[in-house]
Amino acid sequence: MRRNMSLEKNKMPSQEPEVRKKNFLEVATGYTEEQAVDEAKRCLDCKHKPCIAGCPVRIEIPEFIQKVIDRDFEEAYQIITRSSSLPAVCGRVCPQETQCEEKCVRGIKGEPVGIGRLERFVADWHFKHSDTKVEKPKSNGHKVAVIGAGPAGLTCAGDLAKKGYDVTVFEALHEAGGVLVYGIPEFRLPISVVQKEIDTLKALGVKIETNMVIGRVLSIDELLEERGFEAVFIGTGAGLPRFMNIPGENLKGVYSANEFLTRVNLMKAYKKDASTPIQRAKKVAVVGGGNVAMDAARSALRLGAEKVYIVYRRSEAELPARLEEVEHAKEEGIIFKLLTNPVEILPDENKFVKGIKCVEMELGEPDSSGRRRPIEKENSEFVIDVDSVIMAIGTSPNPLIKATTKGLETENWGGIIVEEKTGKTSKDSVYAGGDAVTGAATVILAMGAGKEAAAAIDEEIQKRVKSKE
Numbered sequence: 001m002r003r004n005m006s007l008e009k010n011k012m013p014s015q016e017p018e019v020r021k022k023n024f025l026e027v028a029t030g031y032t033e034e035q036a037v038d039e040a041k042r043c044l045d046c047k048h049k050p051c052i053a054g055c056p057v058r059i060e061i062p063e064f065i066q067k068v069i070d071r072d073f074e075e076a077y078q079i080i081t082r083s084s085s086l087p088a089v090c091g092r093v094c095p096q097e098t099q100c101e102e103k104c105v106r107g108i109k110g111e112p113v114g115i116g117r118l119e120r121f122v123a124d125w126h127f128k129h130s131d132t133k134v135e136k137p138k139s140n141g142h143k144v145a146v147i148g149a150g151p152a153g154l155t156c157a158g159d160l161a162k163k164g165y166d167v168t169v170f171e172a173l174h175e176a177g178g179v180l181v182y183g184i185p186e187f188r189l190p191i192s193v194v195q196k197e198i199d200t201l202k203a204l205g206v207k208i209e210t211n212m213v214i215g216r217v218l219s220i221d222e223l224l225e226e227r228g229f230e231a232v233f234i235g236t237g238a239g240l241p242r243f244m245n246i247p248g249e250n251l252k253g254v255y256s257a258n259e260f261l262t263r264v265n266l267m268k269a270y271k272k273d274a275s276t277p278i279q280r281a282k283k284v285a286v287v288g289g290g291n292v293a294m295d296a297a298r299s300a301l302r303l304g305a306e307k308v309y310i311v312y313r314r315s316e317a318e319l320p321a322r323l324e325e326v327e328h329a330k331e332e333g334i335i336f337k338l339l340t341n342p343v344e345i346l347p348d349e350n351k352f353v354k355g356i357k358c359v360e361m362e363l364g365e366p367d368s369s370g371r372r373r374p375i376e377k378e379n380s381e382f383v384i385d386v387d388s389v390i391m392a393i394g395t396s397p398n399p400l401i402k403a404t405t406k407g408l409e410t411e412n413w414g415g416i417i418v419e420e421k422t423g424k425t426s427k428d429s430v431y432a433g434g435d436a437v438t439g440a441a442t443v444i445l446a447m448g449a450g451k452e453a454a455a456a457i458d459e460e461i462q463k464r465v466k467s468k469e
C-alpha cells in the first residue's frame, strides 16, 4: 500500500458560510469513502502509537484506521466501540486537536491525521449501512440506577448493560442526551445522530425514564433503600449558569447561554410553529469565549440577527473554544470584540436591553489558571448597541442532588468529591462522574469517567456477591 504523504488533511466537505448561516443543518457534511480511505493512508502506523495515549478512552486508533484502509468500515466501527459508546458524537465534537491529533507524528511536519473526521466517517457509515443487530446481554440479576442521561450517564449505563446489569437512567428533561441535545446546536451535532447512539443503548436493555428530577420525584436514598438499586451513578452535569453580577442582568432580552440554547435546540424555538418563545434580536452580544459562547453566537445569527458580537475579556490566543469553532464563527461573520469586558447592560424605557457598556482590557501577569490576567484600561468605556445579551461565562453543578442526599460530600463550588479512577463518592454505593464532578469540561472526559465508574460499580457488586457465597 502507498502511504499518502500529503502534509494536509483531506478537507472536510462543508456548507458554504453564506448558505449555512441561514439554516440549522449540519455545517460539515462528512468524508466520502474515497476521502476517508485517502486520509487513513496518511497514518504511518507508528510503533509507539502516541495517538492512543492522547485519547481519554484509549481507542485503538491505528487499528481502526487500518480497517478504513482495508475498506472494512464495519470492523473499524467495532474496534472504536470497544472503547467508546458514542463514536458519531465524539467524531464531531471532541477537541481532537488537544488530544489524539496533538500526539500524531504527522503533526510535526504538517497537519496530523484527521482522526476525528475518520471516527465520524466510520460511525456514520455504520448507521447508514450496517444491519448488525445489537444483542441484549444475558441478565446478571443486579440493578443499577444512573442519574442524568448525558455522556457520563449514558456511557456508564451502556458499559453496565453490556455486563448484564439491569440499568435504569433517570433524566430530568423530556429527552435523553444531556448537553448533546439541549446545548450543542444541530448545525454541529444533529439530534438524530445522538438519538441513534441512544437507540443502541436501549437495544442493549438500558431503560431511560425521562421527566424524572432526582431530588424532587425520588431521592438517591429512596433509590437505594426502597427501589432495589444496588448502586447509583450520578452524572447530572453542570447546568447551573453563572452571571457576572453587573447592573442590568435582569432586563428583558438577557439570557443565560443554557436557557437560550435549550430554547433553540431542544425546544426548536427557531421553527415557526414552536411552542417555546424566543426573542429574535437584531443585534446580539454574547459574553464569553468558549464553545458555549460560539454556539450561542452562531445560533443567534441563524435566528436572523444582523450583527452578533463575541465579547471576551482576554485576547484571541486565550479563547477557550475549539479552533474550528472560532474559524467557523469568523467565516459566518461573527464580530469578535476581544480584550473587552462588560460593566453594565443598559435598559430602554420598557426595560428591554438597548446596549452593553464595556471597558477595554489589557493583559497582565499570568493568574492561577496560567493565562495572562486581564486588567481594565482607565477611561476606556464604550457602548455596543445591542438588543439582546447572552451570558456564556460558565456553569456549575446544580445543588439539588447535594441538598437531598445524606452524606454526599462536595467542593465549595458544588463539584461532587470522588475517589480517582473509580468515581466513588463519600456515600456507600454511590458513584459520580462527568461535569458534576469536574465542572464544565468535555464530552470525552465525561464518557471516560462514566466508563471508570461502571468498572468500579461492577467490581463492588461482584465482590459483594462473592462474599455472600
Ligand SMILES: Cc1cc2nc3c(=O)[nH]c(=O)nc-3n(C[C@H](O)[C@H](O)[C@H](O)COP(=O)(O)OP(=O)(O)OC[C@H]3O[C@@H](n4cnc5c(N)ncnc54)[C@H](O)[C@@H]3O)c2cc1C
Pocket (backbone or CB within 6 Å): 093, 094, 095, 147, 148, 149, 150, 151, 152, 153, 170, 171, 172, 173, 176, 177, 178, 179, 180, 183, 184, 185, 212, 213, 214, 215, 235, 236, 237, 238, 239, 261, 291, 292, 295, 322, 398, 400, 401, 433, 434, 435, 436, 440, 441, 442, 443, 444, 446
Ligand atoms: C453549548 C455547549 C457546547 C459544548 N461543546 C462541546 C464540544 O464541542 N466538545 C466537547 O467535548 N464538549 C463540549 N461541551 C461540554 C460537554 O457537552 C459536557 O462536558 C458534557 O456534556 C458533560 O457530560 P455530563 O454527562 O457530565 O453532563 P450533561 O451533558 O450536562 O448531562 C447531565 C444530564 O443530567 C440531567 N440532570 C441534571 N440534574 C438532574 C437530576 N436532579 N435528576 C435527573 N437528571 C438530572 C440533565 O438534564 C442532563 O441531561 C459543550 C457544552 C455546552 C453547554
